[in-house]
Amino acid sequence: MNNKRILKSSFVILLFLFLFSFNTESYAGKKKDYLITSFGAVADGKTVNTKAIQKAIDAANKNKGGRVVFSKGKFLSGSIILKSGVELFFEEGAVLLGSTDVNDYPKYEGIRALVLAYASKNISITGKGIIDGRGRELALAVDSLHHTGVRIDSEYNYRRLRPGDGRGKLVSFVKCDSIKITDITLKNSSGWVQCFEKCSNIVVDHINVESRAYWNNDGIDINGCENVSVTNCNVNSADDGICLKSDSPGLQNNNIYIANCIIRSSASAVKFGTGSYGSFKNVTIENIEVFDTFRSAIAIESVDGAEIENIKVSNITAVNTGNAILIRLGHRNGEKPGYIKNVSIKNVKAQIPFGRPDIDYDLRGPEVDYFHNPFPASIVGIPGYSIENVTLENIEITYPGRASKGMAYLPLTRLKDVLENIKGYPEFTMFGELPSWGFYVRHANGIQMKNIRLALEKEDFRPAFVFDDVKELYMENIDVPSDKTNQVIFKDVSSANLDAETLKRKSEPKQNTFVLPAH
Structure with a gap:
């Protein structure tokens, strides 16, 4: 890579980061930390922490923004809803572990995902941790429930023997503005790994995608979005990168x-x-x-x-x-x-x-x-x-x-x-x-x-x-x-x-x- 290309790429990245920070008023000063363990979350990989994590997010949102912190350990959870002004921050060694119980993923505003947001502004996922959806186990659970008649998947693909909508995504943001996702590792989704739909002002930088868990594991999907920067990412996906x-x-x-x-x-x-x-x-x-x-x-x-x-x-x-x-x-x-x-x-x-x-x-x-x-x-x-x-x-x-x-x-x-x-x-x-x-x-x-x-x-x-x-x-x-x-x-x-x-x-x-x- 020659110096001119490095300078050009760096300039564009800095421009996007400047625009992001300019439009993100809640990030102007030091944000208050909300440790999910203070809200009852347990890092044992067994306790379902959905309610505890959501309480931390809601508290940060109510107080005009803050940083919801995942400390080192494995935190099991179903769907959590990211709200305006909130950053999910993962310390190194922190893992958000997706539940394999399909009932832990109800739809919210038509979205089914482990981490989701709808019509939120100034939201981010950062840090050196991991979001692991355990997608193969979840997809096979959806498949089993469909064939036993317990939970019928209206979009089931019989030719390819795979469930459709019931699987959900790992990260899904819809109609959101000013998004930042940096440094995190996203892995093992049951469907698309991350999807941005009808969003604007998005910065995705230095993330790792390791998702070969199941079919349709697109690495990064951008669906009807404006002002998007995706840089310095390493994507290993079972579908489109x-x-x-x-x-x-x-x-x-x-x-x-x-x-x-x-x-x-x-x-x-x-x-x-x-x-x-x-x-x-x-x-x-x-x-x-x-x-x-x-x-x-x-x-x-x-x-x-x-x-x-x-x-x-x-x-x-x-x-x-x-x-x-x-x-x-x-x-x-x-x-x-x-x-x-x-x-x-x-x-x-x-x-x-x-x-x-x-x-x-x-x-x-x-x-x-x-x-x-x-x-x-x-x-x-x-x-x-x-x-x-x-x-x-x-x-x-x-x-x-x-x-x-x-x-x-x-x-x-x-x-x-x-x-x-x-x-x-x-x-x-x-x-x-x-x-x-x-x-x-x-x-x-x-x-x-x-x-x-x-x-x-x-x-x-x-x-x-x-x-x-x-x-x-x-x-x-x-x-x-x-x-x-x-x-x-x-x-x-x-x-x-x-x-x-x-x-x-x-x-x-x-x-x-x-x-x-x-x-």
């Missing part, structure tokens, strides 16, 4: 900064969607390390009508990751498709394995249910709705090769047979077998590719690039293997600009493109 969502119309994500994070995921590392009804605007993602991740390092998806624009992604390193980049505009729900435009992705280095990256996980993403060769990165809209103005610069991706026509084969004369899958769940595997090994671009307008290097570990019979229904394509300094011809395939491509030095090869320096006849 950091996920921006817009789960209902009108939910707007605006001014989001994600930086200096390390992510391992059984799904995608950083993802927009799949819930994508509202908007995602002015999002900056930089300095992200991804490893052993099943799906995409970066996935930008609008399939429910979402407006996605002004997205800047830079300095991404992905090792042993199923896919480097997916940009998908579809039409799964909503009156009409949304749009994706003005996306910049720079300085990406990725290594794609031949087999699945999460093979050694105890929880693994669902298998692809058809025979296929390794998949390329994809930028794909739908007929009549193109992805617009995407810049890819300084991209280096190493692919495994080893494609075989005996496994799957879609000849270049049949590009029309690539699935549109307009209503499909957005995923880099959603189009079936693809005709290229490096990039597949379809229904796009204004694509700039500069300094792109694609490498193969083994031979692949397919071309590196296929462009289908693309306008205003610019390619500069493209480096592909030297032992193949016709590495770039055009079908219905207009206004393409490839200068004589566009395709670098170790031998035969001629431009090796092939244009398919129009249909």
Whole structure:
């Protein structure tokens, strides 16, 4: 990381922290401490302390704010409600241990979680302690109660044999303002680890997420929020690592900064969607390390009508990751498709394995249910709705090769047979077998590719690039293997600009493109 990037990241973090402190009047002076042990909490890991902890929170809130302190030890609890002006502070060695009794998690304002807040302001979770939801035990308890008919889960997924809403989240804040979560370790959720919905002015910094307890363990979910900073986090999750969502119309994500994070995921590392009804605007993602991740390092998806624009992604390193980049505009729900435009992705280095990256996980993403060769990165809209103005610069991706026509084969004369899958769940595997090994671009307008290097570990019979229904394509300094011809395939491509030095090869320096006849 160079000095300029360090200074830039530090400035942004300091700006967010300044704004947070400026808007948090109750944190102006030293806050009064409220020890949960003074309210009757017992750190034996057996006594249910829900009422005692809530009494401490309520007392701090009543007195215009304060710090609720968890001392060293294991404090068992069900749902607690964080209220305005209150900080939950965890001393080193302190553990909030989630109950495995489903009755200890009643809904509050429609929220089910271990730590929750609704319409609160100036709230925080800090300290070197741990919040452990014991999510696998809780989820299996919910599952058992459903099948015995004691407590029916209306959202139970019979195909995947897992309960739905009854599991709840570890941390869930809704309609809150001025939130700070720092230094804490969040682990073993039964559902999403932490979710911020319709919130504003959020700082998440230097937290650890260790949640591979059960399905749908998204690390950090941001759902219709504004002015968000997520920095210096280490996320190891059984589902998407950091996920921006817009789960209902009108939910707007605006001014989001994600930086200096390390992510391992059984799904995608950083993802927009799949819930994508509202908007995602002015999002900056930089300095992200991804490893052993099943799906995409970066996935930008609008399939429910979402407006996605002004997205800047830079300095991404992905090792042993199923896919480097997916940009998908579809039409799964909503009156009409949304749009994706003005996306910049720079300085990406990725290594794609031949087999699945999460093979050694105890929880693994669902298998692809058809025979296929390794998949390329994809930028794909739908007929009549193109992805617009995407810049890819300084991209280096190493692919495994080893494609075989005996496994799957879609000849270049049949590009029309690539699935549109307009209503499909957005995923880099959603189009079936693809005709290229490096990039597949379809229904796009204004694509700039500069300094792109694609490498193969083994031979692949397919071309590196296929462009289908693309306008205003610019390619500069493209480096592909030297032992193949016709590495770039055009079908219905207009206004393409490839200068004589566009395709670098170790031998035969001629431009090796092939244009398919129009249909």
